[in-house]
Amino acid sequence: MSGYAIDPCDQCEEMIQPFLDRELSEEERQVAESHLDGCDYCRKRYKFEERLRRYVRQAVTESMSPELKAKLAELRTPLI
Amino acid sequence: MAAVGETAPETEARRLAEDARDRVRFEEEALDLADQVYRVARRMVSSREEAEDLMQETYARAFRSWRSFQPGTNLRAWLLRILTNLNIDRGRRVQRSPDMQPLEEGDYFLYNRLEESTQGQNPDEERVLERLSQDDAVSALSAVPHDFRDAIVLVDIGDFSYNDAAQILDIPVGTVMSRLHRGRRILKQELAERAVADGGDSR
Numbered sequence: 001m002s003g004y005a006i007d008p009c010d011q012c013e014e015m016i017q018p019f020l021d022r023e024l025s026e027e028e029r030q031v032a033e034s035h036l037d038g039c040d041y042c043r044k045r046y047k048f049e050e051r052l053r054r055y056v057r058q059a060v061t062e063s064m065s066p067e068l069k070a071k072l073a074e075l076r077t078p079l080i
Numbered sequence: 081m082a083a084v085g086e087t088a089p090e091t092e093a094r095r096l097a098e099d100a101r102d103r104v105r106f107e108e109e110a111l112d113l114a115d116q117v118y119r120v121a122r123r124m125v126s127s128r129e130e131a132e133d134l135m136q137e138t139y140a141r142a143f144r145s146w147r148s149f150q151p152g153t154n155l156r157a158w159l160l161r162i163l164t165n166l167n168i169d170r171g172r173r174v175q176r177s178p179d180m181q182p183l184e185e186g187d188y189f190l191y192n193r194l195e196e197s198t199q200g201q202n203p204d205e206e207r208v209l210e211r212l213s214q215d216d217a218v219s220a221l222s223a224v225p226h227d228f229r230d231a232i233v234l235v236d237i238g239d240f241s242y243n244d245a246a247q248i249l250d251i252p253v254g255t256v257m258s259r260l261h262r263g264r265r266i267l268k269q270e271l272a273e274r275a276v277a278d279g280g281d282s283r
């Protein structure tokens with residue numbers, strides 16, 4: 001806790017998740033990007049979060065079995 | 081049911097043909113999205129069998145009620161909305177958010193723990209995540225309470241916007257954001273525990 005109302009790194013930290021979710025407004029994105037340009041610490045944090053997310057996403061992704069795919073297709077309304 | 085005005089038989093035939101064509105198109109589009117729907121569904125429930133049952137129930141219901149889908153809106157979100165409702169109907173209660181102590185370190189938790197455990201070796205985040213296995217991610221994610229997990233799965237794996245996730249889960253956008261925030265913290269805490277437990281000699 002820095003004790004300051006607006007610490008640029010705190011503000012940047014708060015933007016990490018919506019930034020990676022592509023949910024920031026154009027204006028907010030620019031604020032985040034210009035801070036990131038000059039702040040090694042925050043840039044490192046962003047990179048870490050991004051990598052973490054990619055790892056989780058890849059690790060937990062499981063494909064559907066061909067059997068299930070076939071079963072779903074069978075649920076279609078038969079053509080008369 | 082009385083038709084207003086007269087309907088010539090050929091007009092009626094054309095209407096039926098168009099209806100059938102629309103339905104076929106709907107079914108094809110829905111099936112094309114099945115892989116993406118499954119990836120999300122699989123992580124909303126705990127077993128593959130459950131996910132497969134849920135997918136079949138979802139598609140059966142979607143094909144039955146295809147007319148209630150508004151063309152031009154997000155079909156993937158519509159299918160996941162059905163799936164989420166069925167999942168709740170199957171007995172999963174909507175979970176009250178547990179009262180949790182805010183984590184002291186919040187978002188820095190995993191980062192700090194991983195840094196600590198590579199002490200003295202000039203921590204390299206490029207490599208710390210490599211210490212976590214695929215199973216670590218799966219078990220850490222399933223340890224997240226399901227309300228929080230659903231938000232993470234929809235946004236991070238399903239690539240849904242906060243708005244779409246809010247509609248699918250039938251909760252306000254602000255709630256999606258707070259569940260994501262808290263859920264990701266819990267996920268990181270779970271991952272940190274596994275990373276430290278693996279002690280650096282996991283894959």
